[in-house]
Amino acid sequence: MPDRADHVRPEGAEPKGVRRRQASEQWLFSGIYGLVLASAMVAALDATGEEAEPGADALWVLITALASSAAHGYAHVIAQRVSTDGAATTSRLRSVLAEWPLAASVLPTVGILVAAAAGWWAETTAADAALLFNTVALFGLGAWAARTAGHGWPSSFRAGGLDMLIGLVIIMANALIH
Numbered sequence: 271m272p273d274r275a276d277h278v279r280p281e282g283a284e285p286k287g288v289r290r291r292q293a294s295e296q297w298l299f300s301g302i303y304g305l306v307l308a309s310a311m312v313a314a315l316d317a318t319g320e321e322a323e324p325g326a327d328a329l330w331v332l333i334t335a336l337a338s339s340a341a342h343g344y345a346h347v348i349a350q351r352v353s354t355d356g357a358a359t360t361s362r363l364r365s366v367l368a369e370w371p372l373a374a375s376v377l378p379t380v381g382i383l384v385a386a387a388a389g390w391w392a393e394t395t396a397a398d399a400a401l402l403f404n405t406v407a408l409f410g411l412g413a414w415a416a417r418t419a420g421h422g423w424p425s426s427f428r429a430g431g432l433d434m435l436i437g438l439v440i441i442m443a444n445a446l447i448h
Contacts, residue, residue, distance in 0.1 A: 297371045298415050300342075302408060304335055304375030306436055309404040312379060313444035316397035324396055325387035328380045335376040339369035378403055401444065405437025 308331055315327040343366030350362055379400040386396035412433025416426035 294418060296368055298411060300339070300369055300371035301375040302411055302433065303338075303342075304372040305404045305407050305411070306440070307335060307338060307372070308376040308379035309401055309437055309440045311376075312383070312397050312400045312404075313440050313447075316394065316444065316448065318448045322386075322393035324383045324393040327393070328383035328387065331376050331383065332373075332380050335373045339372040340366060342372065343367065343369040375407075378407070397444075401437065401441050405434055405441065408437045409434035 311331045311334055312327070315330060346365040347362045350365065382396050382400045382403065383393075385391065386393045391399075409430040411430075413426040413430030416429035417423075421429065
């Protein structure tokens with residue numbers, strides 16, 4: 271079969287599917303990071319003996335996630351600047367914006383806390399629900415990542431279970447501290 275121009279990849283271009291895998295890896299990394307961040311923030315903000323302020327807590331979780339995603343993206347920019355010519359490019363802006371899954375992954379926690387602020391349930395119940403949701407989501411992302419990497423179901427469930435341990439450690443620390 272002769273080479274066709276539409277099948278020739280330009281020099282330096284990524285093979286088909288590589289960009290998709292990188293996007294998936296980025297989403298998984300940032301999503302897991304965001305879930306752990308949201309859990310740690312909820313556990314820290316759910317202080318016993320203090321006046322419940324779930325609306326303010328929701329805002330702090332969101333602000334922290336936005337600041338963390340911007341800082342992580344900007345760290346990539348700094349690393350690129352050091353390794354290349356230092357000129358600002360649109361790819362550097364994309365590095366910062368590529369961290370959106372970190373901020374997006376805290377939105378269920380923010381929603382749960384906003385529901386508590388609306389009086390749908392107590393802040394303590396909301397904090398427990400958010401911690402449980404994030405722990406289950408960590409299991410799901412871990413299992414999904416393993417399945418995407420080609421692992422079988424038993425291996426994927428073990429990987430999800432290990433990721434879920436992060437959430438369980440936060441829950442245990444929250445119980446011990448409070």
